[in-house]
Amino acid sequence: MAILPKRDFWRAAWSGFSLKCPKCSKGDIFGKFLKVNDNCPACGEALHHHRADDAPPYFTIFIVGHITIPLMIAMELLYRPSLWVHSLIWLPLTLALCYWLLPRIKGALIGIQWAVHMHGFDPNHDEAKEFGGHSSP
Template sequence: MIPDTTDSLKTAGDEGSSPAVAVCADPVRAGLKGRCPRCGQGRLFAGFLKVRPECEACGLDFSTIQTGDGPASFIMQIAGFVVGFSALFVEIKYHPPMWLHLIVWLPLVVALSLALMRPGRGLMIGLQYRNQR
């Protein structure tokens, strides 16, 4: 006979989950990877930034987790700092024409913002989940 070992698994705090749902060791890392902050297995996003209604693996309800515009404001500050100071350095060192600045820095700030948006939102969701437990 196989012994029942589901009683020894860790479960999330006040979520009313079954004992068979194992808790992810680091919800922040799972959020950065776009995974469920509770189990680390299910996908967090249904589209580019649209959060799923619930986890497909453990059933965690994502509708209670609201990030608002927090990720976007942090991403704008990070991308603005990197691109702004890089453009300032290039201007002081090489003095390129303004059209070259526009061709280089505008696409770079857009690409950097888009590249950081999904991990930033996942990070905010992971932090919010970790701090609400």
């Protein structure tokens, strides 16, 4: 088993959060909204090995909920607006935050998986061998 090169965890997570490839920080990680490119368009790094699964929506809901719900409760306690005012404020804000945050969290998680050689990002892993792809250092 080969010794894997150490990768910069925070730089990879930040590149992913910035929707860029965790290896080169130049190529786009996504081809469409949440569709990850099989390979980085700039450096060719294999990105299809990621297994973000349902972690991005979980963290998105967790973070957005911790932003909007306290604000919603504070507004209700301070001003007691009618329900339609609550709907006009919190529904668009919640949707906008989710739309903005979900791809960034998914990108960050893929960057973290790449940095720590998870799943197919580890050339010794069965998934890397199974798909015939490789994840260069």
